[in-house]
Amino acid sequence: MNLQSLVKTVLYRLGYSIKRVRPRRSIAPGAGDRGAVSRDELLALLHPRDPFAGFDYAARPFDGHGWGSDSPAFRELILAQKPRLIIEVGTWKGGSALQMASVLEEAKLPGTILCIDTWLGALEFWTDLTDPERYGSLRHDHGWPTVYFQFLANVCHRHLQHRIVPFPQTSATGALWLRHYGLRGDLIYIDGSHEEEDVYQDVLDYWEVLAPGGTLFGDDWSWDGVRLAVERFAREQNLRVSFLADKWLLRKAA
DSSP: OHHHHHHHHHHTHHHHHHOOOOOOOOOOTTTOOSSSSSHHHHHHHHOOSSSTTTTOOGSSOOOOOOOOTOOOHHHHHHHOOOOOOOEEEEOTTHHHHHHHHHHHHHHOOOOEEEEEEEESOOGSSSOOOEEEEGGGGGOEEEEEEEEHHHHHHHHHHHOOOOEEEEEEEHHHHHHHHHHHHOEEEEEEOOOOOOOOOHHHHHHHHHTTTEEHHHEEHHHHSTTTTHHHHHHHHHHHOOOOOEEEEEEEEEOOOO
């Protein structure tokens, strides 16, 4: 057994794992920075047909239950940043996306929100089958979560389809897709997994697609996995973690 295998074995027995972190890659050759991108342009890249078109949202009553979606930080960041593209990693029923879209509407700003999520639930949604708030909210149909359709319904109930583009995908593939097309977010909200290595990888991946002068921010600082991941990344990049209401923030130099 070589030294690397021995170290891994010891760490596994102690309850830890080592994951290979993907190397940082610049935007795909030839893609360039597309600058401002409209909702229609995003749709053309992702969906041959608008996902909201013809959707029977009335069959699902509005359900805005979520965590941290009513934070005043969204309004303050949007009004200060005036983002052209907001990227949300981890959307669930859409509470925070709807909050941000409403601020864009009220301020008459032309921004678009790209929502990246598998809509399959994080680890904590699958560890207690009796939990109605998490496992129950997956809304299984023959074993498959259908909460994505509740998200679509919520957006339609609030008549904000023209602001939001869903991207049902893993955060890792979503970041690669953004790099492939040279798309950068002015605001990027990280609110997916709460596991340290997952959060670290999300911050690492999405820092690469954050526009100069942009802000990457997130929720759940009280979760050890989130806090440790963000602090580790900040140390490596010589960044200062700041806070606004209940959100942590990392700002990129212009």
